[in-house]
Amino acid sequence: MTSTDSSALLLSRQLKDLQKNPVDGFSAGLVGDNIYQWEIMVMGAPDTLYEGGFFKALMTFPSTYPIMPPTLKFASEMYHPNVYPDGTVCISILHPPGDDKYGYEQANERWSPVHTVETILLSVISMLSSPNDESPANIEAAKEYREDYPQFKKKVQRLVRRSADML
Template sequence: MATSQSTLLLQKQLNELLKHPVEGFSAGLADNDIYEDYPLMPPKLRFVSDMWHPNVYPDGEHPPGEDKYGYEDAGERWRPIHTVETILLSVISMLSSPNDESPANIEAAKEWRENYPAFKKRVQRIVRDSIG
């Protein structure tokens, strides 16, 4: 029963996002697999180009639960009230305003803090390579 309710919820949210797209991102199902633990667990995100960012894991996941560095509690990391749109807007916000105190990529966070010009140059190169 819970699976069918979460399926309906996710389908409704994805359909709403298709009807009213938000500039800068898109959302869909990988392999049309709608059977997941959403909304109790966060959906998995996947970046299709390389990323160099303090808060992006190489596999694109942001695991639920307590932050191993102690900067965020479980409630700050995931809440089942989030919709597909609010999740993606949060990701856009995170990309533009990194939190280097709770890094997923420690090397990127270190470069962000200690050598921002080199960090910015690396990100610009990755963007240039992804579109060229």
């Protein structure tokens, strides 16, 4: 069995598990019939700024999954310190395994093959509720989050309303 075969098998199993035992806060399905491209819907968690929002994202898996991490990119507009302006999510567990060349993250905070789609998405939901503005992907959002929280909150609430209207 090739690594591509085993990664496809693992992804199929994870998708079946999520469909059998859905997790609050997100849903996942394939883009077409490509096991390496998943469409994700993240629901803004209660008691967070993103509450009531519905945010589409695309999770793309390498053929070397689970050795290497997938990427997650919001297709819906997202304003958050840990999401690049192009929508790409920047959290430690999605960074390649091993030591961080910048010395910011420890190896145990980065990708590990024990992570699943479920653990990744639970981390994203956690990220939405508590941003890490010490290591921002979106510098403008992090600065506003720290220095003008009411304005940051207003922008996020506008996105939440827009996301709900898009459904």
